[in-house]
Amino acid sequence: MIAVIDYGVGNLFSLTASLKHVGADAIVTGKAEDLEAADKIILPGVGAFEDAIAKLRATGLVSTLDEQVAKGKPLMGICLGMQLLFEKSYEYGEFDGLGYIKGSVISMREAEDPAKRVKPDTKVPQIGWNALHIVKDDVLTAPIKDGDHVYFVHGYYADECEDAIVAYTDYDVKVPAIVRQGSVCGTQFHPEKSGNVGLSILKGFVENA
Amino acid sequence: MLTKRIVPCLDIRDGKVVKGMNFEGVRDVADPVEMAAFYNESGADELVFYDITATFEGRKLFSDVLEKVASQIFIPLTVGGGINTLEDFDRVLKCGADKVSVNSGAIKDPTIIEKGAMKYGDQCVVLSMDVKRVDGSFHLFSHGGRVDTGIDALQWAVDGVNRGAGEIVVNSIDTDGVKQGFDLEMLDAVAARVNVPIVASGGAGCMEDFAELFKHPGMDAGLAASIFHFKEVDIMDLKRYLSEQGVPMRV
Numbered sequence: 001m002i003a004v005i006d007y008g009v010g011n012l013f014s015l016t017a018s019l020k021h022v023g024a025d026a027i028v029t030g031k032a033e034d035l036e037a038a039d040k041i042i043l044p045g046v047g048a049f050e051d052a053i054a055k056l057r058a059t060g061l062v063s064t065l066d067e068q069v070a071k072g073k074p075l076m077g078i079c080l081g082m083q084l085l086f087e088k089s090y091e092y093g094e095f096d097g098l099g100y101i102k103g104s105v106i107s108m109r110e111a112e113d114p115a116k117r118v119k120p121d122t123k124v125p126q127i128g129w130n131a132l133h134i135v136k137d138d139v140l141t142a143p144i145k146d147g148d149h150v151y152f153v154h155g156y157y158a159d160e161c162e163d164a165i166v167a168y169t170d171y172d173v174k175v176p177a178i179v180r181q182g183s184v185c186g187t188q189f190h191p192e193k194s195g196n197v198g199l200s201i202l203k204g205f206v207e208n209a
Numbered sequence: 210m211l212t213k214r215i216v217p218c219l220d221i222r223d224g225k226v227v228k229g230m231n232f233e234g235v236r237d238v239a240d241p242v243e244m245a246a247f248y249n250e251s252g253a254d255e256l257v258f259y260d261i262t263a264t265f266e267g268r269k270l271f272s273d274v275l276e277k278v279a280s281q282i283f284i285p286l287t288v289g290g291g292i293n294t295l296e297d298f299d300r301v302l303k304c305g306a307d308k309v310s311v312n313s314g315a316i317k318d319p320t321i322i323e324k325g326a327m328k329y330g331d332q333c334v335v336l337s338m339d340v341k342r343v344d345g346s347f348h349l350f351s352h353g354g355r356v357d358t359g360i361d362a363l364q365w366a367v368d369g370v371n372r373g374a375g376e377i378v379v380n381s382i383d384t385d386g387v388k389q390g391f392d393l394e395m396l397d398a399v400a401a402r403v404n405v406p407i408v409a410s411g412g413a414g415c416m417e418d419f420a421e422l423f424k425h426p427g428m429d430a431g432l433a434a435s436i437f438h439f440k441e442v443d444i445m446d447l448k449r450y451l452s453e454q455g456v457p458m459r460v
Binding site for chain 2: 011013014017018021046047048121123125126127128129130131149151152153170171192193194195198199
């Protein structure tokens, strides 16, 4: 069983429908015992980092999540859910994340290092389909091929996480698109909105993570 | 590189797809769920569903259709028509929409843009505008393109983005249904003033019209309805053609 964490952030209709579509037995839950009983956990999320991490902490689920991750249970973060897996975010301030993956989250437009910013006339957030460049074998990328397109909606991206990058996409800067550290993985894009490629990635997680 | 998007638009009335010429004389085409599946297989990058019913029953049918589509089709879905309040946002998002398009609702109360953006994020709010030339300037029209509001459309676009609209659909009433190409002059004028994705609507008649559109750097997506519905242009052929022309496409 796959537990999709419900912490009041975003809309889980498409995610649960897509998991069902690839044959997963998924539940949407805010209960610690469900995370303990689940084979795998998905952390979704849309919106701003500060608000999301505050809401996630307010559920009281983080200590359970820490335990499950320490035990090696597969966890996948999606979009903002992926960003929450990192140590820190600099979205409108500086906030601690869950720290499961080494690295931080920075702004495409206002990163401190000018080399890490997109060009001034590039539209932010990045909204649309962009190509994946796969740099490492992974259960998530096994069913897809280099150059496949997936659907992104984001204005911030993961930084200083070179070792964790499984696939990236180009948007003036190198944007980590799929990351992994141990049993914890994440996608910056929305697999549940990325057509057949996205469904294959979810299936990879559901069946082989 | 981010690809350019090809977006079929489905106008829905009483649970069925319809399409008018110059907004009048609508006729039935097909079942929206079947059409959505067909477009997904053809490589559509996103689907727009426009609810053109005004009745309670029609709205309920629309929600049912949307939910069915979102349970089977896993690409971005934008929903518009009858969006006046945050409750309307909530209603369609719960049925599986990813983006919500406001048009007349924003003319009645522009604060709906910032309320939607505050609650769901800029990326969720699409400002759709029907625009027509009047005495040498671009006017914003309401009521499905029938009533001149007298509002300057270019300023309306700028204000909408400042309020938090994350994308703009520019529908040219002058070129809609004429099939002689997109209204590039109007589109360029909007694109020069805002820095959010622009979706061009109104006027596409053939594949070359899309190639012309994407020669203009500010354009992110091309939207059309009848030419796709009546299979005058096949989306897969269109995307292959554009890709050969050097336009970044998901093929």
